[in-house]
Amino acid sequence: xxxxxxxxxxxxxxxxxxxxxxxxxxxxxxxxxxxxxxxxxxxxxxxxxxxxxxxxxxxxxxxxxxxxxxxxxxxxxxxxxxxxxxxxxxxxxxxxxxxxxxxxxxxxxxxxxxxxxxxxxxxxxxxxxxxxxxxxxxxxxxxxxxxxxxxxxxxxxxxxxxxxxxxxxxxxxxxxxxxxxxxxxxxxxxxxxxxxxxxxxxxxxxxxxxxxxxxxxxxxxxxxxxxxxxxxxxxxxxxxxxxxxxxxxxxxxxxxxxxxxxxxxxxxxxxxxxxxxxxxxxxxxxxxxxxxxxxxxxxxxxxxxxxxxxxxxxxxxxxxxxxxxxxxxxxx
Numbered sequence: 001x002x003x004x005x006x007x008x009x010x011x012x013x014x015x016x017x018x019x020x021x022x023x024x025x026x027x028x029x030x031x032x033x034x035x036x037x038x039x040x041x042x043x044x045x046x047x048x049x050x051x052x053x054x055x056x057x058x059x060x061x062x063x064x065x066x067x068x069x070x071x072x073x074x075x076x077x078x079x080x081x082x083x084x085x086x087x088x089x090x091x092x093x094x095x096x097x098x099x100x101x102x103x104x105x106x107x108x109x110x111x112x113x114x115x116x117x118x119x120x121x122x123x124x125x126x127x128x129x130x131x132x133x134x135x136x137x138x139x140x141x142x143x144x145x146x147x148x149x150x151x152x153x154x155x156x157x158x159x160x161x162x163x164x165x166x167x168x169x170x171x172x173x174x175x176x177x178x179x180x181x182x183x184x185x186x187x188x189x190x191x192x193x194x195x196x197x198x199x200x201x202x203x204x205x206x207x208x209x210x211x212x213x214x215x216x217x218x219x220x221x222x223x224x225x226x227x228x229x230x231x232x233x234x235x236x237x238x239x240x241x242x243x244x245x246x247x248x249x250x251x252x253x254x255x256x257x258x259x260x261x262x263x264x265x266x267x268x269x270x271x272x273x274x275x276x277x278x279x280x281x282x283x284x285x286x287x288x289x290x291x292x293x294x295x296x297x298x299x300x301x302x303x304x305x306x307x308x309x310x311x312x313x314x315x316x317x318x319x320x321x322x323x324x325x326x327x328x329x330x331x332x
Contacts, residue, residue, distance in 0.1 A: 027309075028305060028308050028309040029308070030301065030304055030305045030308050030323075030327065031327070032075065032076040032077060032323075032324045032327050032328070033076070033078075034304075034308060034312075034313075034314055034315055035077055035079075035304075035314070035315055035317060035320040035323060035324060036077075036079045036080065036081055036120065036274070036314055036315065036316040036317070036320065037072060037077055037079070037080050037081070037316075037317070037318075037320040037321065038080070038081045038082075038083065038316055038317075038318060039060065039065070039068065039080045039081070039082055039083070039106075040057070040058070040059040040060065040083050040085055040212050041059070041060055041061070041062060041065065041082055041083065041084055041085065041102050041103060041105075041106040042059045042060070042061060042084075042085035042086075042102060043061065043085070043086060043087045043102045044061040045061050045062075045063050046061060046063065046064065047059065047060060047061035047064060048060055048061075048064050051208070051211065051212040052211070053207070053208035053211045053212070053279075053283055054208045054211075054212060054279055054282060054283055054286070054318060055283075055286045055290070056286070056318070056321075056322075057212065057282075057318055059085055059212060062102065062105040062106045062108075062109045063109065065106055065109050065110055065113075066109060066110075066113045069110055069113060069114055069117055070114075071321070072320075072321070073114065073117070075321055075324035075325065075328075076324055076328070077320055077321070077324055078116075078117060078118055079117075079118040079119075079120065079314075080110075080117075080118070080119060080120065081120045081121070081122060081168065081316055082103055082106055082107065082119060082120070082121045082122060082164075083103075083122050083127065083212075084096070084101065084102040084103040084106070084122075084127055084128070085102065085127060085212075086101065086102050086127065086128055089128055089129060089130040090128075090129070090130055091129065091130060091131065091136070091137065092125070092129065092136050092151060093125035093126075093127075093128030093129040093151065093155075094128070095128050096124075096125055096127075096128040096151070096154075096155040096158075097151070097154040097155045097157075097158040098158070099158055099161065099162070101158070103121055103159060103162070104158060104159065104161075104162040105162075107119050107121065107159065107162040107163045107164050108162050108163060110163075111162075111163040118165050118166070119163065119164050119165050119166075120164065120165065120166040120167070120168050120195060121156075121159040121164045121166075121167055121168065122168050122170050123152055123155050123156045123159065123167050123168060123169040123170065123171070123180070124152075124169065124170045124171045125148070125151060125152070125155070125171065126171075134148070134170075134171040134172065134173070134225065135147070135148030135151070135152075135171060135173055135225075136148050136151060142224065143173075143224065143225060145173050145174055145175070145225075146175070148171065148173050148176075149173060149175055149176055149179040150179070152169060152171060152173065152176050152179065152180060153176075153179045153180050153182070153183035154183070156169065156180045156183060156184060156194075157183050157184060157187045157189070160184060160187070160189045160192050161187075164192070165192070165193075166192065166193045166194070166195050166248075167180065167184075167192065167194055167195070168194070168195040168196070168197060168251070169194065169196055169197060170197040170200060170253075171197075171225070172197065172200050172225045172226050172227075173225065174241075175245070177194055177196050177241075177242045177245035177246055177247050178245035178246060180194055181194060181245065181246035193248035193249065194246065194247050194248050194249075195247070195248065195249045195250070195251060195274060196242040196247035196249070196250050196251065197250075197251045197253055197276075198235075198238050198239045198241075198242040198243075198247065198250035198251060198252075198265075199227065199235040199238050199239055199250070199251065199252045199253065199258075199261060199265060200226055200227060200251070200253045201226060201227045201228070201229050201253065201254065201258065202223040202226035202227060202228065202229065203226075203229065203253075203254050203257070203278070203280070204280065205254045205257065205278045205279070205280030205281055206254075206278060206279060206280060207279070207280055207283075208279035208280055208282070208283045209278065209279035209280075212279065229257075232260065232261050232264060235252070235261045235264065235265055236264065236265065236268055239265050239268070239269060239271070240269070243269060243271055248272070249271070249272035249273065249274060249313075250265070250269075250271060250272070250273050250274070251273070251274040251275065251276060251316075252265060252273065252274075252275050252276070252312075253275070253276035253278060254276060254277070254278040254280070254281060255275040255276055255277045255278065255281065255307045255312070255315065256277065256281050256303060256306070256307070257281075259306060259307065259310040260310075262275050262307070262310040262311055262312060263310045263311050265311070266310070266311025266312070267311065272313050273311060273312055273313055274312060274313065274314045274315070274316060275307045275310070275312035275314075275315055275316070276315075276316045276317075277303070277304065277307060277315055277316065277317035277318070277319065279318065281303075282317070282318040282319060285299055285300060285303070285319075296322075297322075297326055300319045300322060300323055300326075301323060301326060301327075303319075304317060304319065304323055
């Protein structure tokens with residue numbers, strides 16, 4: 001930017017000298033209401049199982065979620081994103097749309113305990129299939145896009161029947177937003193919004209999540225349907241398609257490694273856009289902080305603020321509980 005020569009005596013440091021001066025010119029703020037906390041739910045009872053690769057994160061059985069919801073409420077966090085960890089897995093992921101499935105149980109438990117608590121459910125098949133891919137497979141091992149759409153729609157409707165406030169398809173099948181919107185409307189759920197993982201990259205940052213959810217592919221990888229990390233223009237096309245099919249909000253995932261993409265998408269469409277601060281981004285900070293290499297508090301809040309600055313209306317993050325405590329102390 002060229003200096004404005006009509007203000008030759010302007011010195012930016014004057015407005016940085018004290019905290020009160022800095023608040024006058026602060027352009028971005030991070031609030032606890034910006035945060036969504038991801039939760040892993042596994043079948044069973046009385047379970048709270050630590051995830052080794054994600055310090056501080058646990059898998060809960062549905063009956064233990066009430067305690068977690070109460071803690072989140074006390075911190076000012078009122079929204080979770082649920083992921084299921086089922087016992088039964090098969091070739092098509094049929095437990096994903098079982099009305100007695102683990103996510104369905106979890107939604108009912110939360111809503112019974114706290115009806116106003118906002119529950120978003122992840123809609124995908126990778127946790128439920130015995131091969132770990134996000135859809136039904138053809139004989140050659142590739143994912144059958146169109147055959148998968150009906151299964152995803154059944155899963156989404158089942159989640160909403162259980163009481164989910166919003167569904168979030170993460171599979172990256174072409175046309176799945178339209179299929180889910182049509183299925184929800186036909187089931188009478190015209191007012192339930194869809195948060196689409198519109199821009200989801202085939203990223204190396206998902207490793208700890210796959211450990212937590214037991215969703216690693218049994219063979220191959222997901223580059224055939226998730227996005228190439230080299231591409232940015234493609235993100236605009238993906239978001240455009242999902243908005244056109246009826247998405248009510250979209251998502252960019254991962255967040256920190258793709259802040260440029262997040263900014264492009266939000267500027268292009270001015271559409272509600274979430275960002276997912278994913279498991280690998282979380283685990284790297286935790287590992288460095290445990291060794292004393294970084295100031296965890298400062299680096300987490302700075303990272304989350306950068307995601308907001310890039311345009312996100314909400315941040316899905318495993319740091320949410322810690323961040324909420326720090327924000328309550330006036331650190332952002």
